[in-house]
Structures are given as C-alpha cells and as structure tokens.
Amino acid sequence: MKYIFIVNPIAGNKDKEKLFSRIRSTFRLIDDEMIMETTNCKGDAKDIAARYAEQYGKDCVIVSCGGDGTVHEIANGLAGTDTPLLILPLGTGNDFAKKIYGTKKINVENVIKAFGFLDGKLRYDVKPIDLIDYNGEKCINVMSFGLDTKVETIGRIIAGKVPALGHQAYNLAVIPVLMQSLKYEINLDLDCIDEFGNSYKYKCEPMDYTLLAICNASYYGGGFCPAPDSKLDDGLLDFALCHPIKLHQAPPLIVKYSNGDVKNMKPIDTGYVVGGRISSVDGKALLGNCDGENFDYDTVDFKVEPKSLKLCFIK
Numbered sequence: 001m002k003y004i005f006i007v008n009p010i011a012g013n014k015d016k017e018k019l020f021s022r023i024r025s026t027f028r029l030i031d032d033e034m035i036m037e038t039t040n041c042k043g044d045a046k047d048i049a050a051r052y053a054e055q056y057g058k059d060c061v062i063v064s065c066g067g068d069g070t071v072h073e074i075a076n077g078l079a080g081t082d083t084p085l086l087i088l089p090l091g092t093g094n095d096f097a098k099k100i101y102g103t104k105k106i107n108v109e110n111v112i113k114a115f116g117f118l119d120g121k122l123r124y125d126v127k128p129i130d131l132i133d134y135n136g137e138k139c140i141n142v143m144s145f146g147l148d149t150k151v152e153t154i155g156r157i158i159a160g161k162v163p164a165l166g167h168q169a170y171n172l173a174v175i176p177v178l179m180q181s182l183k184y185e186i187n188l189d190l191d192c193i194d195e196f197g198n199s200y201k202y203k204c205e206p207m208d209y210t211l212l213a214i215c216n217a218s219y220y221g222g223g224f225c226p227a228p229d230s231k232l233d234d235g236l237l238d239f240a241l242c243h244p245i246k247l248h249q250a251p252p253l254i255v256k257y258s259n260g261d262v263k264n265m266k267p268i269d270t271g272y273v274v275g276g277r278i279s280s281v282d283g284k285a286l287l288g289n290c291d292g293e294n295f296d297y298d299t300v301d302f303k304v305e306p307k308s309l310k311l312c313f314i315k
Contacts, residue, residue, distance in 0.1 A: 001059060001122075002033045003086075004052045006045050006074060008066030009038055012090035012108075016065075019109065023117045030120045045070050049077030049085075058082040061312065067091015068141060072291035075131060075140040079308050084126045086312035088112060092159045092166055092222070093292065096141040099217040099232070100313060114314045123315045128307035129232040132216050132290070134300050139290040140309065142220040142227075143302065145278065146184045146211035147242075149289050150177045152221055156292070170222030174254060182210050183244040184287060190276035193236060202271070206281045210242040214273065214302065218260070220292065227270075228260030235306040236272040243267040275303035 005020070020036070027034040037048045049062045062078060063086045064071050071087055078085055089097035094106045101111060116122040132139035144152070154177060155170035162169065186209055190202040213220070215227035215238040227238035240262050245253060249267075262268050279299040280286050286297055 001061065002035060002052075002056055003027075003061050003063055004035045004037060004048070005063045005065050005088075006048050006070065007036060007038045008045070008070045008090070011066040011070065011092075016090060019112060023112065026118055026120045030122075032122065039066075039070070043073065045073035046077040049074040049083075050081075053078055053081040053083035056083070058084075061086050063088060065090050068093055068095050068292045071096050071140060072138075072293060075309055076138045078310070079131055079138045079305070082310065084310035084312050086115065086124065092156075092163070093170065093220075095219040095221070095223070095292070096217055098219045098223065099141075099230070100311070104219070104223050111314070115312070124312040125315055126310050126312055127233065129309050129311050130216055130235060130237075131305045131308045132214065132237060132302055133305050134290060134302040135297060137290070138305070138309075139216065139302075141215075141217045141291045143214040143288065143290045143300075144212065144220060145186060145286060145288040146209055147177060147182060148211045148213065148221055148224065149287050149294065150180075152289055152292055153294060155222060166222075168222070170224075178247060178250050182247065182250065183208050184210065185281040186212070186286070187279040187281060188212075188241075188276075189278075190239070190273045192239075193272045193274060195272075199274075202273075202276075208244045210245050211240075212242070212278075213240045215239065216304075224258050225260035226257065226262055228262070232311075233307055235304060236274060237304050239269075239271055239273045241269045243269070273304075275301075277301050 039045050061084050064074050065088050089106045098104050151173045155173035159169035185206050187205040188207050192200050192202050213226040215230050218227050218230045219225050226240035230238045
C-alpha cells in the first residue's frame with residue numbers, strides 16, 4: 001500500500017518535521033511505501049490527490065497533512081473514487097477533525113499513534129461518508145452564510161498574523177463583527193426532511209437573517225457547533241438558521257452556539273435538508289463560504305452526495 005502524505009508547508013508548528021521524521025523511520029521497517037508531496041499553491045492538494053487516485057485507486061491512501069483547507073481540496077480530488085482519505089490535523093482550526101476524532105482538543109501526535117504510524121502496525125477502518133455538492137464543487141464539512149462567514153474571514157486574518165492563538169483567533173474575531181449590523185438578506189429555497197422522513201419546502205424570498213449553516217459535520221469557525229448530532233453517512237445535511245438578532249442577544253447566543261446548544265433555542269431554526277438553492281437579493285456575491293474558504297457565487301445550488309468519499313477512521 002502506498003501512503004501519499006500531502007503536506008501544506010505553512011500548516012503546523014516546528015515539531016511537524018520531527019513527527020514526519022519519526023513516521024519515515026517507521027516506514028523503513030515495513031513493506032508499505034511513504035510518499036511525500038508538498039503543496040505550492042491553492043489547488044495543488046486537489047490535483048495531487050486526483051492524480052494518485054487515478055493511478056493507484058484503492059491501493060493508495062491520501063494522507064492530509066494540513067488544516068481544513070487542505071482537507072477540502074483533497075476531498076474534491078477524491079470524491080467518487082476508491083481512494084480513501086486519512087487526516088492528520090495540522091491546521092489552525094481542524095474543525096472537521098474534531099468531528100471524526102470526537103474531541104475539540106486535537107492532539108496530532110495521539111492521532112498519529114492511534115493510526116499506527118509510530119509503531120508500524122497500521123490500523124484503521126475505511127467507511128464511506130457524504131459530501132455536499134455546491135455548484136459542482138464539494139464541501140466535506142460546513143457551508144455557511146452571514147455573520148459566521150464574517151467571523152471566519154477575520155479569524156483567518158488574525159490567525160495568520162498571530163499563529164500562536166490557534167482557534168482562539170476565531171473567538172477574537174467575533175468582537176469586531178458584533179460592532180456591525182447583524183442583519184443580512186438572502187433568498188432561500190430548501191428541500192427539507194422532517195423527523196418522520198417526510199419532505200417539505202422551506203422557502204422565503206427575500207428573507208432577513210443573521211446566519212445560516214448547512215452542515216455535513218458538526219464544527220466550524222474554530223469550534224462553533226451548529227450541528228452537534230450530525231451523521232456523516234445518513235444522506236442528510238443538518239441546518240441551523242438564525243433569524244435577525246440584536247447586539248444584546250448575541251453574547252449568550254454565541255456561547256450556546258459554540259457549545260452545540262442550538263435545538264429548541266430561539267431565534268434559531270434547525271432541521272434536515274437534502275438540497276436547495278441559496279441566492280443573493282441584490283445579485284452581488286453571497287456572504288458565504290465552504291469549509292472555511294470564501295466563495296464569490298451569487299447563487300448556490302447544492303445537494304447532498306451520499307457516501308461519495310471514503311474516509312479512514314481510527315479503529
């Protein structure tokens with residue numbers, strides 16, 4: 001088996017090379033092959049993953065060595081193939097990794113040990129998970145609009161300037177965002193599923209809102225949790241829609257949103273969705289992002305793609 005380590009050179013800390021050195025030593029003792037590939041620009045991770053998937057199929061594993069942006073790119077390169085993805089969380093937020101490893105306090109060395117990369121006894125289960133297709137691109141984690149996109153954008157800037165802050169950069173980003181208007185406009189047309197499996201429409205054009213999250217997983221923005229009970233393989237996406245709020249409502253709401261206490265909480269609606277259309281009211285680019293990467297679409301057509309990516313889980 002070939003293990004292709006796709007490395008984002010700007011992710012991780014000074015201990016990253018020591019970890020890779022220890023992993024290389026392990027691979028010298030086993031029959032499996034370790035191949036290192038370093039990304040140089042946006043889109044490289046997707047292209048590298050797609051190339052190896054086409055060449056080796058199920059006989060290789062793509063190892064993501066970066067943050068949520070690297071995971072996003074690789075998922076786009078592997079969607080619909082037989083090649084599995086394995087995630088070593090080396091980024092700032094590592095929000096998707098929080099879901100699959102069951103903790104908000106990610107320790108990358110513990111993850112490496114659990115997969116057997118330090119003792120040579122490689123062990124993991126490969127399971128298919130859902131993705132979100134949006135305008136032909138793939139989202140593995142969360143697609144969001146409104147206030148949280150502003151927080152994502154400012155948080156990323158802060159984290160870039162002060163890497164030591166880690167996910168706390170996103171918490172700091174909340175402060176300047178709250179000093180602006182908390183009301184945005186959007187056109188919404190969702191194909192929803194109720195708790196009994198019945199379909200219904202959630203449509204409002206236009207609609208005032210504060211934030212909207214369409215979730216395959218649970219965490220984003222450095223640890224905010226709009227979908228604590230999400231399942232990666234149920235063919236459904238969770239959504240959380242926050243109607244317009246005032247400044248004084250924001251602090252307690254943010255605390256609950258971070259802790260995953262969103263159900264039955266006014267002014268947030270939650271539910272399940274399988275697809276739909278989201279568009280701007282004025283024709284300008286939506287205030288939105290996928291997996292922490294902002295996009296410039298004025299209209300997003302999206303749908304769940306059931307079990308379209310193979311993912312490695314710790315045994």
